[in-house]
Amino acid sequence: MAETPGRLIALRLEGEPLADAIAEAWGSGNAVLPLPPSLPEETLRPLLAEMRPAALISAEGRVTLPDPGPVHEGVAAVMLTSGSTGAPKGVELSHAALRASAEMVSARLGAGPGDRWLLCVPLHHIAGLSILVRSALIGGGPVIHPRFGVAGVAGEQGANLVSLVPTMLARLLDADVDWSHWRRVLVGGGALRQDLLERARAAGAPVVTTYGMTETCGGCVIDGLPLEGVEVVLGRGGAISIGGPMLMRGYRARPELTAGTLRDGRMHTADIGRWDGDGRLEILGRADEVIVTGGEKVWPGAVAARLAEHPLVADAAVVGEPDPEWGERVVALVVPNDPGALPSLEELRAWVAARLERHNAPMAIEILPGLP
Numbered sequence: 001m002a003e004t005p006g007r008l009i010a011l012r013l014e015g016e017p018l019a020d021a022i023a024e025a026w027g028s029g030n031a032v033l034p035l036p037p038s039l040p041e042e043t044l045r046p047l048l049a050e051m052r053p054a055a056l057i058s059a060e061g062r063v064t065l066p067d068p069g070p071v072h073e074g075v076a077a078v079m080l081t082s083g084s085t086g087a088p089k090g091v092e093l094s095h096a097a098l099r100a101s102a103e104m105v106s107a108r109l110g111a112g113p114g115d116r117w118l119l120c121v122p123l124h125h126i127a128g129l130s131i132l133v134r135s136a137l138i139g140g141g142p143v144i145h146p147r148f149g150v151a152g153v154a155g156e157q158g159a160n161l162v163s164l165v166p167t168m169l170a171r172l173l174d175a176d177v178d179w180s181h182w183r184r185v186l187v188g189g190g191a192l193r194q195d196l197l198e199r200a201r202a203a204g205a206p207v208v209t210t211y212g213m214t215e216t217c218g219g220c221v222i223d224g225l226p227l228e229g230v231e232v233v234l235g236r237g238g239a240i241s242i243g244g245p246m247l248m249r250g251y252r253a254r255p256e257l258t259a260g261t262l263r264d265g266r267m268h269t270a271d272i273g274r275w276d277g278d279g280r281l282e283i284l285g286r287a288d289e290v291i292v293t294g295g296e297k298v299w300p301g302a303v304a305a306r307l308a309e310h311p312l313v314a315d316a317a318v319v320g321e322p323d324p325e326w327g328e329r330v331v332a333l334v335v336p337n338d339p340g341a342l343p344s345l346e347e348l349r350a351w352v353a354a355r356l357e358r359h360n361a362p363m364a365i366e367i368l369p370g371l372p
Helices: 015-027 041-051 095-109 126-138 150-155 166-174 194-202 255-261 300-308 345-353
Strands: 008-012 031-034 055-058 061-064 075-081 089-094 117-119 161-164 184-187 207-213 218-222 231-234 239-243 266-275 281-286 291-293 296-298 313-323 327-336 364-367
Touching: 008 015, 008 041, 015 031, 015 126, 075 095, 075 126, 089 095, 095 126, 095 218, 117 126, 126 161, 126 218, 150 166, 161 166, 166 184, 166 194, 184 194, 194 207, 194 300, 231 266, 255 266, 281 300, 291 313, 291 327, 300 313, 300 327, 300 345, 345 364
Parallel strands: 008 031, 008 055, 031 075, 117 161, 161 184, 184 207, 327 364
Antiparallel strands: 055 061, 075 089, 207 218, 231 239, 239 266, 266 281, 291 296, 313 327
8 A cells, every 4th residue: 555645654663674664654755753662552552642643554564543743844754762851752853864964974984885784773763763874875784683682793794883882782792792893883872981991992892982862863973073064062061052964853743842952053952061181072961960069060970980990899870869968968879799898988989089079979888789
């Protein structure tokens, strides 16, 4: 059955069937709304009511939906993201923005004919969708793994470019995989701790770090440097705003949210950053997670990353607790490498203060068997 052009088609598929459905929808002049296959019915129903696609395609077949909403000309995909609010938002991405992102990333990586991407991240996330577009740009379809698996990635010889999240990278390093045939390993989707980055490079993994979000068609800053054509501006308090041809059109059916986010030709994020001594962008955290102790700002992610580098610490998190004197006090949640060799508070305070300013040092620690 031929599709009517200019509609939004919801796709509840994964792997190659999802890639094929995206290509078919785009070939028919439609936009796609990729959905997680495991999305519960109680979540799916209100989501479809808000996004108003014309049809839902799943492994069970195609269902026509009532009251479809219009799709703005040029929109290729509506990608779901919760951002910092927890409430799903539909990010409208145009074909032009996806193509611009693919061109800029490929140029930075030197990717072209002869290279091939492994797609082992979900296609309903921007990391997966962007690999489809980059692959089309360089002229070779991606090798698609329906799900990430250490054995599958380790044994894959048909691709030399891959995109991972930090947890995937850690699992591959734990398995001592051979990195020799990988030309670039993009790691994004979350903060990459310095100790994990150093471990990866020591193992021969050609890692490049990326920063970006669904609203920027994925990574637009690689190894701390904005891509050619990307503008990164730090405003008051280090608030990050981003401009460039890869920006979203807006949030579907959320004009007030779009107006509050896209201003002056840039996207205003909730992230806070700074330029380091080499002129590279360092992400400190989100504006809504900062701990204020004694009038000083503490970024939990930076402190947790430093704590995790301690030889007695396997993992760490940092939280703020109310304090009558300081307003908030910095508390370290620590998972030890060895339950019989616990780090002391004084030891960890000195460890943090040796790298960060003294006010970042935790005032208390809590030893846990694992992070919740």
